[in-house]
Amino acid sequence: MxxxxxxxxxxxxxxxxxxxxxxxxxxxxxxxxxxxxxxxxxxxxxxxxxxxxxxxxxxxxxxxxxxxxxxxxxxxxxxxxxxxxVPRLSPEKLSDLFAVRELLEGMATELAAKKAKPALIAELNGINKQLLQAIEKRDIANCLSSNQKFHFTLYEAAESEVLLPLIESLWLQFGPTMYMSLLIPSMPWNAADHEDILKALKEGNAAAAKRGIVHDIRTTCRALLSVAGSNGIELPFAQGPELLFEN
The missing domain is CATH 1.10.10.10 (Winged helix-like DNA-binding domain superfamily/Winged helix DNA-binding domain)
Structure with a gap:
């Protein structure tokens, strides 16, 4: 190149x-x-x-x-x-970002659920299986990558030209905190909310799918705030690990 x-x-x-x-x-x-x-x-x-x-x-x-x-x-x-x-997010900004996430991603999930076809559900189920395998292996890079892929595959199905760019802008800002969420003992990653979302999609229950995504976002926010100092989340190392991921 x-x-x-x-x-x-x-x-x-x-x-x-x-x-x-x-x-x-x-x-x-x-x-x-x-x-x-x-x-x-x-x-x-x-x-x-x-x-x-x-x-x-x-x-x-x-x-x-x-x-x-x-x-x-x-x-x-x-x-x-x-x-x-990469900025360190203060607890206040982190809370604001996740509150807006609940609104926008909840809306996108509800729209996607109303349009969901078997092919989307099958694709999301496959991605979630990859996430579960990564969690079991403690494969950090694939945990992070599969989680983001699950969310954005769902949001893209909403087919909203307005929502997706807004959601992307939020993920650009809070995304760097997601590695830390893997290290918090009080919130072990288990993809339980993803399972609830998949169940809701299969049943055609848009409201339940929205509740699942909101609960997922809210749980992660609470866990991150539990380890955030006044200047943001403090890392136990000066530089991040070398995480290789698919472009």
Whole structure:
């Protein structure tokens, strides 16, 4: 995924270079957004421009542009020293984010449940089985990835052009806390709420499906708040683990 240098002046190569740069930019953005949403990047973690650029086999420029876009979207923050890091959410902001999640994701779930077909239920059931296997193996990366995939497969079924981007913006902000939720003894991951949601979808009970997603969100919020200090959730390590996930 190396960006080729400009080799000509006839406009043809210039156009190819611009397309390649655009492709790299979108690939970096897609990777970073997914990493934030599933919790592969952690609160307080500093984004290393050099490391990210090396990982993508590109120059720092597209990575810098992506980080700037994510700062503008409130998914990342710039420190006084000029570095970019994942924000630590205060208990107040965490509560606000999860309260809005209940509203938007509850609405999306209700809409999806009213349109749910057997193919969607089968797909969600398969994803949830992957999640349960990951939980049993304590496979953190796949726990986080499968959980996010379950939620967004459900929300996409609502077929709302308004709700999904709003939900994505929330996940970009709170997603980095999800890794910590796996470490809280008071809230062991068991996907019980997912099972309730699947049952409601099979029965065509939109209200029950909505209750299941709201309970899932609320339970996670309570657990995260139980370990959050005044400055947000404190990590027992300075940097996050190297979590590999599918782009």
């Amino acid at each position: 190396r960006i080729k240098k400009n080799e000509g002046s006839d406009g043809t190569t210039n156009g190819a270079v611009k397309r390649e740069r655009g492709h790299v930019h979108e690939q970096v953005l897609r990777y970073m957004r997914r990493g934030l949403m599933i919790g592969a990047f952690l609160p307080g973690q500093v984004m290393s421009l050099r490391k990210l650029a090396a990982g993508f086999g590109t120059s720092p420029m597209p990575v810098r542009e992506v980080l700037s876009r994510l700062v503008a979207a409130n998914a990342l923050e710039e420190t006084k020293g000029g570095s970019v890091r």
